[in-house]
Amino acid sequence: MQQNSTIEKDLQLRKLDAMCVNESRLVHKWYHNLKYLVVGVLFGIVFVKSEVVSWYRIQEMFRLQSFHMYGIIGSAIITGMVSVFLIRKFDVRTIYGEPIKIAPKTFNKGQVFGGLIFGLGWAMTGACPGPLFAQIGTGATVVAVTLLSAIAGTWVYGLLREKLPH
């Protein structure tokens, strides 16, 4: 029981202001993570070939000069929505037989303040966190500085978290 509550507390802490949290209670060998590496590689290729990682496409999006980014984000959301609906409807399970669980999101002011701050940064760097990794891969090595700065930003948020309005 004691151990169970420690696990529960750890999950609660990981959930704080995080969208992606691993709720699976199964323990796997490390190499099971290689499948996420493969998904990441495919995803990174799509990122580059769709030019989502292009600073110019982001500028066009925020100036309403191109439909491209809206088409990508819109069709990605629709595909995701239909998939989640089908997973729920047919009670699809994971390859390990676990029921699929998605943590709901609770509203806090951070989504407004943080959202606006991220939006400003997005238009400056021309990249959200995913494209930063892909851009470095395409040889734009200076983006590693942007990534380190983003890690610093995350760290400072963690430091100031208690003092910020939520």
Place this chain on the structure above:
Amino acid sequence: MLEFLKQPWPWYVTGPLIGLTVPLLLIIGNKSFGISSSLRHICASCIPANIPFFKYDWKKEVWNLFFVFGIFLGGVVAISLLSNPAPMEVNPKLAAELAGYGITNYNHLVPVDIMSWSSLFTLKGFILMVVGGFLVGFGTRYAGGCTSGHAIMGLSNLQWPSLVATICFMIGGFAMANFILPFILSL
């Protein structure tokens, strides 16, 4: 075939492929699609500094670090095997505006005229890369997710807080691109 793949891929192919990441990650291991959390796990694993927000078992989220390392490798593969030799085509209005700031090189995905190691130490480059990166890291964590976690995963799961976050991302981006960025680019 390879020549065909080297061209930029259209939105109606790539958008659904990006969307399919959502069910794929759920089915192969009950993982919710999200990328900005990786920055938090990097903090938790390297520089936790006794901050409660970083004191958790980050090894349980290590899948996310494998995923983002894969995205980096995907960038390497795309540029070495599937690189498009032609310069990027952008809206002529954007090209005209950017030419006014000396941005004329469309051979790379990032504007090398303002984003390179040599421009890192100029005021403009520092603001765009270092300050911009900081805002991305701080803002995404404050908002609890980025484009992937909120706009794609959150909206797929019909979460209204994610809609609020996505609208705020767009407001911030429009304000920066149209009203603030022109000043930064003229520096």
